Amino acid sequence: MNNDTIQAIEAQNITNAKKLSIIAFSGEFDRLTAAFTIATGAAAVGYEVNIFFTFWGLNAIKKENGRAAIGNNFITKIFGLMMGGLSNTPTSRFNFCGIGPWIFRKLMSKNNVATLEQLVEAAKTLGINLYACEMAMHVLGLKKNDFINEVKDELGVASFLKISEGGRTIFI
Amino acid sequence: MNNDTIQAIEAQNITNAKKLSIIAFSGEFDRLTAAFTIATGAAAVGYEVNIFFTFWGLNAIKKENGRAAIGNNFITKIFGLMMGGLSNTPTSRFNFCGIGPWIFRKLMSKNNVATLEQLVEAAKTLGINLYACEMAMHVLGLKKNDFINEVKDELGVASFLKISEGGRTIFI
Amino acid sequence: MNNDTIQAIEAQNITNAKKLSIIAFSGEFDRLTAAFTIATGAAAVGYEVNIFFTFWGLNAIKKENGRAAIGNNFITKIFGLMMGGLSNTPTSRFNFCGIGPWIFRKLMSKNNVATLEQLVEAAKTLGINLYACEMAMHVLGLKKNDFINEVKDELGVASFLKISEGGRTIFI
Numbered sequence: 289m290n291n292d293t294i295q296a297i298e299a300q301n302i303t304n305a306k307k308l309s310i311i312a313f314s315g316e317f318d319r320l321t322a323a324f325t326i327a328t329g330a331a332a333v334g335y336e337v338n339i340f341f342t343f344w345g346l347n348a349i350k351k352e353n354g355r356a357a358i359g360n361n362f363i364t365k366i367f368g369l370m371m372g373g374l375s376n377t378p379t380s381r382f383n384f385c386g387i388g389p390w391i392f393r394k395l396m397s398k399n400n401v402a403t404l405e406q407l408v409e410a411a412k413t414l415g416i417n418l419y420a421c422e423m424a425m426h427v428l429g430l431k432k433n434d435f436i437n438e439v440k441d442e443l444g445v446a447s448f449l450k451i452s453e454g455g456r457t458i459f460i
Numbered sequence: 461m462n463n464d465t466i467q468a469i470e471a472q473n474i475t476n477a478k479k480l481s482i483i484a485f486s487g488e489f490d491r492l493t494a495a496f497t498i499a500t501g502a503a504a505v506g507y508e509v510n511i512f513f514t515f516w517g518l519n520a521i522k523k524e525n526g527r528a529a530i531g532n533n534f535i536t537k538i539f540g541l542m543m544g545g546l547s548n549t550p551t552s553r554f555n556f557c558g559i560g561p562w563i564f565r566k567l568m569s570k571n572n573v574a575t576l577e578q579l580v581e582a583a584k585t586l587g588i589n590l591y592a593c594e595m596a597m598h599v600l601g602l603k604k605n606d607f608i609n610e611v612k613d614e615l616g617v618a619s620f621l622k623i624s625e626g627g628r629t630i631f632i
Numbered sequence: 633m634n635n636d637t638i639q640a641i642e643a644q645n646i647t648n649a650k651k652l653s654i655i656a657f658s659g660e661f662d663r664l665t666a667a668f669t670i671a672t673g674a675a676a677v678g679y680e681v682n683i684f685f686t687f688w689g690l691n692a693i694k695k696e697n698g699r700a701a702i703g704n705n706f707i708t709k710i711f712g713l714m715m716g717g718l719s720n721t722p723t724s725r726f727n728f729c730g731i732g733p734w735i736f737r738k739l740m741s742k743n744n745v746a747t748l749e750q751l752v753e754a755a756k757t758l759g760i761n762l763y764a765c766e767m768a769m770h771v772l773g774l775k776k777n778d779f780i781n782e783v784k785d786e787l788g789v790a791s792f793l794k795i796s797e798g799g800r801t802i803f804i
Binding site: 311313342343344423426427428429444445446449456457458459 | 652662663666669670672673674676677679724739740743745800802803804
């Protein structure tokens with residue numbers, strides 16, 4: 289096998305890698321559910337999965353007491369309160385002051401479909417890599433220990449692009 | 461041609477495949493229009509196109525009588541009514557109780573741009589593969605015959621990832 | 633080096649290209665900020681970056697006087713007014729009649745994070761390729777000189793797919 293062919297095969301390895309990376313920007317219940325459903329579905333069939341949480345998506349990885357105002361000044365405190373945590377996420381449509389997610393949860397457990405909380409647990413178990421966006425944390429006054437322990441690292445865009453190289457990247 | 465080279469060329473075939481897959485999650489008129497515009501534009505220049513409809517996106521492939529409440533219990537009936545069908549989709553911004561989509565349709569037909577309904581027809585004609593998300597159907601109490609006949613199959617995440625392998629995947 | 637291997641290596645070049653293409657559909661302040669943050673972050677580490685602005689995303693590249701009603705008839709004039717320009721973009725959540733973006737801008741400048749306007753400037757400096765969607769311009773009655781000079785061209789879907797081939801494509 290000559291060098292060129294090795295290189296070519298490396299290309300194959302790299303480009304066909306079963307790798308899926310998700311930029312989780314949205315904080316709504318239905319979009320987060322979609323993100324975690326795709327992520328756990330992919331991990332279950334052997335994909336390497338990376339999720340990069342940014343902006344509203346950071347809600348998904350906040351500690352349960354994340355509802356409490358966090359951050360070091362008034363404006364970030366307000367945003368912290370408004371963003372809430374995983375159990376306070378609205379739906380992107382038909383939220384009805386919070387009843388929308390409740391209906392969804394009902395429908396999901398009634399029909400034996402994993403709920404968002406169960407999906408997040410599954411993501412941890414399946415070894416999905418969870419990353420927090422450095423810049424958004426900075427803007428919103430969040431620190432690494434505001435997040436669940438499974439969050440691997442804080443990343444910038446460049447590092448995320450490097451980690452997700454050679455696979456598919458979707459923005460949710 | 462030796463085996464390694466064959467493999468390498470297969471890599472090329474796989475990774476350069478003119479293949480585009482769309483996860484159609486959103487149910488808004490403007491986002492669905494974007495999804496179908498990209499899909500038909502790609503199919504027209506020889507791309508294999510797969511659309512995987514999930515959550516609100518399922519609106520796009522419901523039969524015209526899809527507006528009627530479907531599903532087998534009260535909560536799914538309510539959701540069925542709220543989701544409506546293709547001709548009841550709101551815009552993501554400036555919906556104005558349904559006038560937004562009407563203005564868009566006006567502008568589109570005035571300027572000789574295909575409307576959403578025409579785009580869906582074009583998608584069928586161009587042989588775009590339409591799939592429904594198994595899990596979302598389950599949650600929302602939808603059955604395969606609630607959808608237009610062109611819907612090829614119900615898929616889970618794993619099957620969709622397999623079908624869309626080697627191409628680009630976008631989430632709308 | 634034989635022909636097959638050359639072809640295989642070309643495959644490598646194409647498929648591993650550090651190329652990122654963004655379909656910027658959304659017009660909200662937070663989503664546009666995400667789009668430009670990813671774009672400039674990628675360009676800064678040597679990626680070729682293409683942004684294809686469509687629908688509400690066209691707001692990002694309108695000239696400052698873009699707030700004025702543009703277009704050639706009543707309905708497009710109304711849409712032009714509603715869409716506004718870069719400095720009038722709402723946030724996708726917690727907009728509070730325009731206070732949301734103001735809070736974000738405050739937080740961003742307080743924490744030394746580039747604001748949306750600065751990110752757009754950076755995109756120009758980094759040589760990011762900005763394209764406007766031909767069809768959306770047609771629907772909304774926009775002309776090429778309604779946009780900032782850095783907009784390279786008006787493109788249809790097919791041309792955009794060609795330009796973005798071999799890299800990653802995300803829809804925001």
